[in-house]
Amino acid sequence: MVRKSRMSKVDRQLLASFLKVVRLYLRAAAPTSGRRTKKTMRTSEVELNEVRQSVRNHYGKAATRESGCGCGPTCCSTLGQSPAHEQTPASLSQALGYSAAQTSAVPDGANLGLGCGNPLAIASLQPGQAVLDLGSGAGFDAFLAARAVEPTGLVIGVDMTPEMITKARENKAKGNYTNVEFRLGEIENLPVADSSVDVIISNCVINLSPDKPQVFREAFRVLKPGGRLAISDILATAPLPEDVRQDLELHAGCGAGASLIEDVKALLASAGFTDIRINPKPQSREFIGEWFPGRGIEDCIVSATIEAVKPRS
């Protein structure tokens, strides 16, 4: 009995020591694993924010330089040095499919020549509709849409670059528009109510987003049942080389963030869209070549229209 009791005491001491070690280990391990998870999350958030900040800087400069400074990696520093930049915003837009009547219908400074197509040409807007312009810039497409849906329709432009929103609001005042408003925000987190929009337009913006699945989920959320996407954007026809993908300047210039056409179709379907139609414009090869002289990127990307519908039920 005496021996058994001594052994039990030793056992108890061993057990107590063991438990103490376990407690110390758990106390040390818990914050470490927490920090690890947070660090991993922070790293990816930092990367996404770095991309967004680079895009914001690029278009902040575009907003204050007035014209010809947007898609293309070095436009802000080489204004007037390449054929594309000797053109006016109006002539650039007319080459993308806008009519002269459209380019002269908006206030001076609303068209900065930043698009890569004409979403209004596929939007079939009707009076009374609610329209959302993703990445509305200085307001060019939003103002054209506002005229198409007046008197009772409303257009909301969303852009994450404060300088663009300021410029768009100044242009709104210049043009006396009463049915258009501009909201500062990201297209990945739209400042727009659920099921409130008939048509989403966008011109050369979604390629700039570092989180495209979220953009399409948000677009789906804010559309009414039966609502539509009418988008012009840059898409990839072949995988982009890794050095191009990693180049923030090329990304901000609409050259590096493009997703493959098949991937965009899959993202749209996974967000819930139906009637998905993507129509590449082979003629865009020429102006894309001017954005990135000598990089050969026109072999991998193309301007395209994207259309899709949120089902009624």
Ligand SMILES: C[S@@+](CC[C@H](N)C(=O)[O-])C[C@H]1O[C@@H](n2cnc3c(N)ncnc32)[C@H](O)[C@@H]1O
């Ligand atoms: C190439 S410009 C096009 C502007 C306008 N759609 C046009 O055609 O004149 C891209 C615009 O999208 C905005 N933008 C880019 N990424 C965005 C994002 N994730 N959320 C909101 N706006 C964004 C930029 O600030 C910029 O004004």
